[in-house]
Amino acid sequence: MAKDVKTRILQAAKALAESHDSVQGVTISLESVAQEAGLTKPGLMYHFPSKEALMVGLVEHAAEHWALMLCEHTGRPAEELSSFDRHRAYVAVATTAEVSRADYWIFSDALYHPKLAQAWSDHLNSWFDVDGLEPRNAALLTAARFCADGAWMSEATGVFPAADLALVREHALALIDAAEGKGAA
Template sequence: MRPSKKTDILEAALRVIEKEGITAVSFNSVAAEAGMTKAGVLYHFPSREAMLMALHRYDTLQWKERLEKTAGGKAEELSLAKRLESYIRVNSDSATYTDLVLLLETITDEQAANIWVEVLDDWTPPQPPAELNETELNQIIAQLAADGLWQYEATTRYTLSERAKEQIIERLTRMAAS
């Protein structure tokens, strides 16, 4: 089945971000990347803001699909330990510059932040209480380390060996389950 024009546009916008950064996302740049007219992009997205929010939804949907595939089920069907294991595994191999840029946008854009929260809250521990028990502490540390691993992969030119990644994943998974 052929992807919809809307999906083609979003994929093109992600490529623009990957090449030139989020500030380069415009109707003209996305249309050129998608091989469409500006009017064709405007038909699907009436404003740049609408296109950016759709990009956030699209990117988080991709994350959710990877999380579900890795976990072997939907978040509501799984234990927190299993959800965290999937989160750790996906974070260890899915970091892209585009994901990082979109996630950074959530710092100053509450609407974008809410889109990410809807997905990430299903896969990570709840807001921790003021004082953590041992299990909660291990789960939060595992999440923070997985986030750090993701950021490391997205922002450095160094790549961990597959064996090193697997060792880290194993350790964090044990922490998340204890």
Template sequence: MRTSKRERILDAVFDIIQRDGVTAVTFDAVAAETRLTRGGLLYHFPSREELILATHKHLAERWEKEMANVAGKDAESATPDERLAAYVQTCAKAANRAELLLMLESAGEPGFGSIWQEVIDRWAPPVPEPDDAAALSRFIARIAADGLWIHEALSARPLPEKLKERICRRIVATTDHDHPSIEKDRPT
């Protein structure tokens, strides 16, 4: 299947951010990366802001497609435990500097942040009620998966695949509410 020019541009923006950071994204840098003219870029993205916004959407959609692929279904069809397992596994294998930088940038920009938050809301366990032990276990697993994702995005020494697989299994296993190592919260 042939990649569209728009997709080629967005992939080039990803490469630039991965290599040089978000501030390095200019029309000249993207033109050089794609071998397209500046005018060709402006046809698809009339401003840098629209280019960055489209990049957020492109990467968030790619991230969500990966979770759906791992789960074998979309978020609406998956159970909370299936969504969590897909989230954990995707965090372990899809971590990259570009997404981390874009997510950090989106923290101060509601328009960008909402793109990522919508995907997170569909797949990641929400903040639990204090007395819901099962939801608390899933949320703790989510935090562990987020930590794994950040480690992999920042580390100069990514973890070996077999170790990541074991870590993912352990994270997901923390949600086994009958597991003897998980202390159930009880009011005192």
């Protein structure tokens, strides 16, 4: 039951972020989230005693969601996949997942708050690991990931979205194939 309430709170916080026209217009307060979730402020504070705790919870929830989407896409955890297959999964998910400005805000806010960045690292570092690869191959995988990052951020914000996202995905996947020796970069 407590997990359901926590999830409801986190969904309410994300809904508030999505309801704004710009990322800069996003203001999340304990009061506004409590109201959106149908709780009292003390009821919300039982689960998230401070705004920082709420924001850490929101980022943790988002990072877990991305890791879950990647696992669902592959059917296996990152540790059971090659670097190439992990990066293919990320490119596929990042260029097909439904994303919103709230997703972008949740991700980008971590840039300014190191405590928020930790959840992203905890859940996604294993998906982006390139240890042990030749530098050229690691660079090609990183370039493919950067393509996917840019694609989802562009789609989430609506700023310069791709005219043909499938073609962007195809080119990013070709970089991974080249890193693995299956094609030319």
